[in-house]
Amino acid sequence: xxxxxxxxxxxEQYEFTAESKRKLTIGIIAGxxxxxxxxxxxxxxxxxxxxxxxxxxxAQSAEGHHAYKWTTxxxxxxxxxxxxxxxAAVTGMFWLAYNYLAQAGWSAVFKRVPEALPAFLPxxxxxxxxxxxxxxxxLFHWTHAELFDKNSPEYDPIIAGKRGFLNTPFFLIRLxxxxxxxxxxxRLLRNFSLREDLEGGTEYYEKxxxxxxxxxxxxxxxxxxxxxxxxMSMDTHWFSTMFGWYTLASWHVTGLAxxxxxxxxxKEQGYLKAVNASHLHDLGKFMFAFSIFWxxxxxxxxxxxxxxxxxxxxxYYRERFTGHGGIYQAPFxxxxxxxxxxxxxxLMTRDAKRTPIVLKIACWGIIIGHYFDFYENIMxxxxxxxxxxxxxxxxxxxxxACAFIWSVSTQLTKGNLIPRNHPMLEESLxxxx
Amino acid sequence: xxxxxxxxxxxxTGGKTYADVTEDxxxxxxGKPTREWTIAFAISFIVLIYGTACVFWTWWEGLGxxxxxxxxxxxxxxxxxxxxxxIGHAGTLISAILLLFRMKYRTSINRAAEAMTIFAxxxxxxxxxxxxxxxxxxxxxxxxxxxFGSLWVNFNSPLVWDVFAISTYFTVSLVFWYMGLVPDxxxxxxxxxxxxxxxxxxxxxxxxxxxxxxxxRYEYISLILAGISTPLVLSxxxxxxxxxxxxxxxxxxxxxFPPYFVAGAIFSGFAMVQNLMLITRVVFKLEDxxxxxxxxxxxxxITLTGSIVGVAYITEFFIAWYSGVEYEGYAFLNRMTGPYxxxxxxxxxxxxxxxxxxxxxxxxxxxxxxxxxxxxxNIGMWFExxxxxxxxxxxxxxxxxxxxxxxxxxxxxxxxxSFGLFFTLFLLFxxxxxxxxxxxxxxxxxxxxxxxxASVSGVAKGERVANPTFNKNxx
Numbered sequence: 071x072x073x074x075x076x077x078x079x080x081x082e083q084y085e086f087t088a089e090s091k092r093k094l095t096i097g098i099i100a101g102x103x104x105x106x107x108x109x110x111x112x113x114x115x116x117x118x119x120x121x122x123x124x125x126x127x128x129a130q131s132a133e134g135h136h137a138y139k140w141t142t143x144x145x146x147x148x149x150x151x152x153x154x155x156x157x158a159a160v161t162g163m164f165w166l167a168y169n170y171l172a173q174a175g176w177s178a179v180f181k182r183v184p185e186a187l188p189a190f191l192p193x194x195x196x197x198x199x200x201x202x203x204x205x206x207x208x209l210f211h212w213t214h215a216e217l218f219d220k221n222s223p224e225y226d227p228i229i230a231g232k233r234g235f236l237n238t239p240f241f242l243i244r245l246x247x248x249x250x251x252x253x254x255x256x257r258l259l260r261n262f263s264l265r266e267d268l269e270g271g272t273e274y275y276e277k278x279x280x281x282x283x284x285x286x287x288x289x290x291x292x293x294x295x296x297x298x299x300x301x302m303s304m305d306t307h308w309f310s311t312m313f314g315w316y317t318l319a320s321w322h323v324t325g326l327a328x329x330x331x332x333x334x335x336x337k338e339q340g341y342l343k344a345v346n347a348s349h350l351h352d353l354g355k356f357m358f359a360f361s362i363f364w365x366x367x368x369x370x371x372x373x374x375x376x377x378x379x380x381x382x383x384x385x386y387y388r389e390r391f392t393g394h395g396g397i398y399q400a401p402f403x404x405x406x407x408x409x410x411x412x413x414x415x416x417l418m419t420r421d422a423k424r425t426p427i428v429l430k431i432a433c434w435g436i437i438i439g440h441y442f443d444f445y446e447n448i449m450x451x452x453x454x455x456x457x458x459x460x461x462x463x464x465x466x467x468x469x470x471a472c473a474f475i476w477s478v479s480t481q482l483t484k485g486n487l488i489p490r491n492h493p494m495l496e497e498s499l500x501x502x503x
Numbered sequence: 504x505x506x507x508x509x510x511x512x513x514x515x516t517g518g519k520t521y522a523d524v525t526e527d528x529x530x531x532x533x534g535k536p537t538r539e540w541t542i543a544f545a546i547s548f549i550v551l552i553y554g555t556a557c558v559f560w561t562w563w564e565g566l567g568x569x570x571x572x573x574x575x576x577x578x579x580x581x582x583x584x585x586x587x588x589x590i591g592h593a594g595t596l597i598s599a600i601l602l603l604f605r606m607k608y609r610t611s612i613n614r615a616a617e618a619m620t621i622f623a624x625x626x627x628x629x630x631x632x633x634x635x636x637x638x639x640x641x642x643x644x645x646x647x648x649x650x651f652g653s654l655w656v657n658f659n660s661p662l663v664w665d666v667f668a669i670s671t672y673f674t675v676s677l678v679f680w681y682m683g684l685v686p687d688x689x690x691x692x693x694x695x696x697x698x699x700x701x702x703x704x705x706x707x708x709x710x711x712x713x714x715x716x717x718x719x720r721y722e723y724i725s726l727i728l729a730g731i732s733t734p735l736v737l738s739x740x741x742x743x744x745x746x747x748x749x750x751x752x753x754x755x756x757x758x759x760f761p762p763y764f765v766a767g768a769i770f771s772g773f774a775m776v777q778n779l780m781l782i783t784r785v786v787f788k789l790e791d792x793x794x795x796x797x798x799x800x801x802x803x804x805i806t807l808t809g810s811i812v813g814v815a816y817i818t819e820f821f822i823a824w825y826s827g828v829e830y831e832g833y834a835f836l837n838r839m840t841g842p843y844x845x846x847x848x849x850x851x852x853x854x855x856x857x858x859x860x861x862x863x864x865x866x867x868x869x870x871x872x873x874x875x876x877x878x879x880x881n882i883g884m885w886f887e888x889x890x891x892x893x894x895x896x897x898x899x900x901x902x903x904x905x906x907x908x909x910x911x912x913x914x915x916x917x918x919x920x921s922f923g924l925f926f927t928l929f930l931l932f933x934x935x936x937x938x939x940x941x942x943x944x945x946x947x948x949x950x951x952x953x954x955x956x957a958s959v960s961g962v963a964k965g966e967r968v969a970n971p972t973f974n975k976n977x978x
Contacts, residue, residue: 172604173510173511175508175511176605227827228827231827232825232827235821235825272510275510287810290810290811290814291814291817294814294818298825309822309825309826310758310759310822311757311758311759311760311815311818311819311822312758312759312761312762313758314818315759315762355603359733362734366737366741366761366762367761367762370741370758370760370761370762371758373745373749374745374748374749374756374757374758374760374761375758377749378748378749378750378751378756380751380756382826382828493508493509493510494508494510496506496508497505497506497507497508499506500505500506502505503605
């Protein structure tokens, strides 16, 4: 499979054009307008959930003690997108860290792409803090003090038992620690990487391995605990030991798809000339493998709960399958199809993984599919039967996606697009499989 | 053109030529058995004979000879089964997953690791047969036509899934291992000096002719088998974990079991590979091929998988508390502080704490430390399965059924049997087949040698030089 290829120059500077900025600004404005429209409709009580309510009137008579506010759906969307893009961003760091530790050579040439992702972490981190402060009581059932009060009629012994973990100060401390640790270690690696460009040598490479490994140690614990905090605690009674790794699998493959999509798009714009079909092929393999891995943990979690049939566990899938007027059943299957069957079939052949357009289709499938994954895990707990797909959802995705692209593009301009002094660069430039 | 970065460390030392590789590795196959080998084989074989007698007695007399009681219906049998299956996983990981990842250090350890896989799975299967009580009816586990009686397997049972998983795993591992052996068997065939070995190795090498097309087919089949083996190796221990996790027994029913079992399996398997390779490299004088780099890389994987297992332990423990399910909470508290506390803490120390010593570069590159810690890891992994199985079973929902398990001499001897079987098979393999994949090591000589000899094809320096069967520099 040897092919003759000349190695193009490694000197490339990405330009974040005014045209791109204009498009992204329009995207954000459109998103804001959509969210505004959605909010207006929701405030007026004209929304998709009304139909559901009409169709299943009285189903929510046992809705509970906290009256539903239309703003909840707005904040739930902020939270959902923040969790999703936090995962996409931190996966860039995760990728860098394990590539350093495993002494991967082939990936060096497009290393600046995963390196650009974690810059978005402060944005989602701050948004999550704000959301928690503003709408914490609406989104997180466990934030209500009366649940822990023995004399209150609302006393819930199970939730009270979780107090050591689920309490506001500890939650906030954890949230801050996650973002500080992930972002801080990324800044270190990023600085090493940019200085390596200027100074060369292997000193920064060795340091990157050390701090990358430190990140992996921290991420080993925080990836699970953050999944419990950000998503699992919304379904306060429910628990699953797999949930941390399940969320990690989802975050990771989303990040892989975003990395691949950015690499392919840059190549189409005439950048990253040194990236060849073999690199794309390997990225395709990663997406293929980790889509299967996601399906594996999804299935293992689902099957074990289904098989053991314990009511405190099955309720999670019951709610998503038939609960809330059945509005979460379609996303449930869309999720499975987009996250597993679609990439599995599309990326099966060798040629598919080496063809940019097919790769892009698979990337979009995975990226959209995993939005549904988080939607399915967050929305039933956050808004219940008031959920749906309306202007708020689409608008919020548009705002976050445009902001994320903006952040990534800005980062890409901050250094040479190819890490010119990376010790593995030669291996990567001659990558040929 | 492939480039190797200068930051990479060499994987073959001693300035070996291609001829040296052939010579160094074939020497053991072609020469007389060494003293060490003969002694080791004699001991293993005696252990196997003793173990076989005990297994025979277990079958003859029935499972009553084990220490099982009405509450603890699974103990050492399934512990041993899971332990051996787990050990097998490293072989497939090295040969399949590391092949997909193009890790060059796998080339000199994959052959022995795959052989270990096959023998470990055989040992595991022996416990499945043993614990059936009536092993002559083992075919009942297969979905055979009803002419065998009004009998149809219960496909809802994870134990049946296990039968499929293990037998598929064994078959694919065997095929993978054998395909990898073919080119090397042909080398031995071509070097054979007597008719018997030429006939045997000639038959085994399936008419391999070393042509370009043959090699191309060989590469395809390797990649396809690696592709098949990768999900397979994950699925096998996943299904083993289903044996427990599909139940509603506290301590068993937890959703993290599948990936956690897989990580634990790779963890213990790598420890066993370390033990085998550390002995092999000294006895067979293969220090130039199984270098400190190999040992260090494997120790890193041991640390990684050990830490993944550690995260799983903590997760299980945390969720047992977080869920508020009192049975789960009790199961974990009982593990830690109940009558089997020593097993729990043995598991924790051996599996989670001891591999963390490998964070020190000195320890990770020390032969003695590596050997000792690898043994420790496998002790820990045996205790892990014992803890999961026995501590969850010995406290039934009804306190009147609470019991303790004490192993009888047959529990112990049947376990010893599996060691006899494993080492007998492994020693036979080490003597009669090349323990290192010669042609794959040759494939990395140019890229990963410490120093390249002037002529990389070279002439062997062994005693065969006086009377070479093939010497390309002769003219």
